Amino acid sequence: MSDPVLRLRGITKSFGPVEVLKGVDFEAHAGEVTALVGDNGAGKSTLVKCIGGTYSIDGGEYLFEGKPVTVRGPRDASALGIEIVYQDLALCDNLDIVQNMFLGREKLNSRSRTLDEAEMEHQAGSALASLSVRTVKSVRQKVSSLSGGQRQTVAIAKTVLWNSKVVILDEPTAALGVAQTAQVLDLVRRLADQGMAVILISHNMLDVLKVSDRVAALYLGGMAAQVKTSEVNQTQIVELITAGRSGSLGLNPEGAAA
Amino acid sequence: MSADTNAVTRDAVAEHEAANPAANVTALIPQTLGGTFRSYVRGVRSGETGSVPAVVGALVLMVIFGVAQGNFLSSSNIVAIVQQSAPTTIMAMGLVFVLLLGEIDLSAGVVGSTAAAFGAVLSVKHGMPWYVAILGSAVFGGVVGLFLGWLRAKLNIPSFVVTLSAFIAFQGVQILVINSKSNGVQVSDQTLHDLYFGRISPAAGWILLFAALALYVLVKVVQNAARRRKGLAVVPVTVLGLRALAIAVFGGGFVYLMNIDQSVAWQQREGIHQWGVPWSSVIILGLLVVLGFTLTKTRYGRHVFAVGGNEEAARRAGIRVLSIRTSVFVLCSALAALSGLILAGQLGGVSTGDGAGNTLLLAVAAAVIGGTSLMGGRGRIVDAILGGVVLAILQNGISDLLQGNNASAYELIIEGAVLLLAAAVDSVSRRTRR
Numbered sequence: 001m002s003d004p005v006l007r008l009r010g011i012t013k014s015f016g017p018v019e020v021l022k023g024v025d026f027e028a029h030a031g032e033v034t035a036l037v038g039d040n041g042a043g044k045s046t047l048v049k050c051i052g053g054t055y056s057i058d059g060g061e062y063l064f065e066g067k068p069v070t071v072r073g074p075r076d077a078s079a080l081g082i083e084i085v086y087q088d089l090a091l092c093d094n095l096d097i098v099q100n101m102f103l104g105r106e107k108l109n110s111r112s113r114t115l116d117e118a119e120m121e122h123q124a125g126s127a128l129a130s131l132s133v134r135t136v137k138s139v140r141q142k143v144s145s146l147s148g149g150q151r152q153t154v155a156i157a158k159t160v161l162w163n164s165k166v167v168i169l170d171e172p173t174a175a176l177g178v179a180q181t182a183q184v185l186d187l188v189r190r191l192a193d194q195g196m197a198v199i200l201i202s203h204n205m206l207d208v209l210k211v212s213d214r215v216a217a218l219y220l221g222g223m224a225a226q227v228k229t230s231e232v233n234q235t236q237i238v239e240l241i242t243a244g245r246s247g248s249l250g251l252n253p254e255g256a257a258a
Numbered sequence: 259m260s261a262d263t264n265a266v267t268r269d270a271v272a273e274h275e276a277a278n279p280a281a282n283v284t285a286l287i288p289q290t291l292g293g294t295f296r297s298y299v300r301g302v303r304s305g306e307t308g309s310v311p312a313v314v315g316a317l318v319l320m321v322i323f324g325v326a327q328g329n330f331l332s333s334s335n336i337v338a339i340v341q342q343s344a345p346t347t348i349m350a351m352g353l354v355f356v357l358l359l360g361e362i363d364l365s366a367g368v369v370g371s372t373a374a375a376f377g378a379v380l381s382v383k384h385g386m387p388w389y390v391a392i393l394g395s396a397v398f399g400g401v402v403g404l405f406l407g408w409l410r411a412k413l414n415i416p417s418f419v420v421t422l423s424a425f426i427a428f429q430g431v432q433i434l435v436i437n438s439k440s441n442g443v444q445v446s447d448q449t450l451h452d453l454y455f456g457r458i459s460p461a462a463g464w465i466l467l468f469a470a471l472a473l474y475v476l477v478k479v480v481q482n483a484a485r486r487r488k489g490l491a492v493v494p495v496t497v498l499g500l501r502a503l504a505i506a507v508f509g510g511g512f513v514y515l516m517n518i519d520q521s522v523a524w525q526q527r528e529g530i531h532q533w534g535v536p537w538s539s540v541i542i543l544g545l546l547v548v549l550g551f552t553l554t555k556t557r558y559g560r561h562v563f564a565v566g567g568n569e570e571a572a573r574r575a576g577i578r579v580l581s582i583r584t585s586v587f588v589l590c591s592a593l594a595a596l597s598g599l600i601l602a603g604q605l606g607g608v609s610t611g612d613g614a615g616n617t618l619l620l621a622v623a624a625a626v627i628g629g630t631s632l633m634g635g636r637g638r639i640v641d642a643i644l645g646g647v648v649l650a651i652l653q654n655g656i657s658d659l660l661q662g663n664n665a666s667a668y669e670l671i672i673e674g675a676v677l678l679l680a681a682a683v684d685s686v687s688r689r690t691r692r
Binding site: 074075086088089090091092093094095099100103104105106108113114115116117118119121122125137138139140141 | 285487488489490551556557560570577635636
């Protein structure tokens with residue numbers, strides 16, 4: 001088994017007197033989809049924001065590719081190669097797919113310093129093709145004309161462009177229909193197959209079982225268990241989410257608050 | 259069971275991929291003339307109305323006024339319309355930037371004329387040459403815009419309030435700048451007059467048209483070549499050729515009309531000609547190229563669209579929203595200053611109260627009639643020109659058509675109704691757009 005790209009050890013985070021993360025261990029491996037599950041308030045969002053640099057961590061170790069790093073802001077995280085695809089996709093409706101994928105990182109012609117539209121369109125097309133995206137007719141479509149699934153596709157494909165190492169997807173299928181959910185899950189799988197460490201936040205157990213290699217279950221600010229998806233079933237995951245333990249897995253009853 | 263599900267999905271994906279490797283997605287560009295036309299019609303019907311309302315409006319108005327008054331379509335009246343459209347058009351060009359962010363600058367008219375008064379004072383009272391007057395005026399506008407933009411972007415005061423305050427306050431500043439009992443400052447510098455009245459020689463008009471056409475073709479050819487190198491879909495040559503032809507025909511017609519000699523009998527005896535493309539049109543063409551380039555070909559322009567489309571997305575993409583927001587007010591006020599100077603050229607100086615009234619709202623109307631959205635995120639520089647021409651046609655035609663005591667009352671009512679109509683078209687097209 002390879003070393004994890006991202007490893008967190010004993011991460012703590014408090015907001016005033018409220019301790020949201022109580023020493024969380026978490027790891028994400030390259031080429032794998034790690035599902036991050038947990039009930040509302042378990043600390044999923046906080047953990048993700050700590051990884052992405054939106055929040056600074058109070059204590060614990062943040063290791064990236066085996067080396068301890070300090071992430072002070074979102075820019076530090078993207079410099080490392082960590083991308084977060086938020087639920088509200090952060091796309092501009094009035095711009096087309098290419099323009100959105102390169103937003104803030106536009107390619108310029110070396111001589112004239114003008115936008116290199118041809119190069120950007122070419123790269124955007126390649127990124128979509130590498131993910132076997134067939135649902136998009138033209139990369140020059142305005143985002144306003146895209147369906148929810150297509151928008152999600154664009155947001156995810158953006159991470160391929162930037163050679164991200166860790167991609168965090170926050171509830172990518174929450175607002176989608178059945179067919180589009182399947183498409184997006186395919187996409188998630190392909191991201192991992194390209195060698196990225198994908199972290200998938202989801203409430204949908206079917207999605208989790210279908211696409212993930214590992215499941216990390218948060219329970220009341222602690223990591224209940226991080227296990228291979230193939231070794232658990234849906235009932236066990238649900239128990240981990242709701243009770244923090246399931247049979248031999250999970251937190252000890254007396255150590256639940258540790 | 260779960261392992262099975264997993265394996266099945268992966269196998270299915272692999273199989274699917276092997277069966278049909280995805281082609282590189284590129285832009286969907288229709289490759290025939292018919293296809294280009296159909297996709298354009300489809301775009302218009304789905305709310306991408308673009309220039310259609312403005313062009314249709316201009317044609318309808320020209321037919322109505324042309325039928326109603328014999329001399330409306332005379333060459334001298336057309337030149338007058340072109341000249342009259344200039345101040346509104348240039349102010350509207352600046353407003354396009356502000357409107358793209360979904361903001362409004364209600365002060366542009368007054369600030370523009372105040373800046374022009376500042377330039378006029380430099381020229382008349384301090385004897386500065388014309389270029390110092392223009393530069394001083396533009397800097398005055400830019401500084402005011404910087405202040406307004408800072409109030410909006412940094413202090414987060416709604417632009418409506420910031421610029422309405424400036425609209426009132428700068429009417430006072432204007433009086434102070436003019437500082438005269440005669441309620442105005444007269445411009446004597448010939449160049450400043452020529453900003454409005456000046457004409458270039460007929461030959462220069464043709465050369466300029468040829469240069470513009472050559473530039474257009476060159477840019478398109480280079481763009482197509484770059485796309486072909488990358489294996490991307492290109493615009494077919496026939497479509498490009500037709501577009502160039504349209505520009506040539508329209509531009510040629512324009513230059514021809516402008517070049518008709520309007521000199522009267524005594525001028526002809528003296529060898530004086532009244533002909534040529536107006537300076538103001540040359541200035542507008544220059545601004546169209548420079549500002550259009552800025553908006554569509556530079557990183558800055560792209561970021562203006564992004565902030566107007568989704569501010570949060572722009573911020574997350576690392577765009578400095580604050581500076582973008584401030585900059586559009588600087589641009590708008592600086593262009594308003596230029597607009598004010600051209601207006602001063604027309605009126606022979608700046609009087610207190612110039613630029614107040616409906617100057618600003620007409621410029622907003624021009625941008626919106628041309629197709630720029632009031633809600634942000636959509637707009638082009640050429641919109642300002644189209645809308646400016648439509649309004650100039652309307653004003654020119656109406657003022658001759660309506661006679662009697664209440665003529666100016668009806669004129670105001672009609673102008674207001676047109677602005678409302680343009681905003682309605684914007685709202686409706688926004689709703690139908692998917």
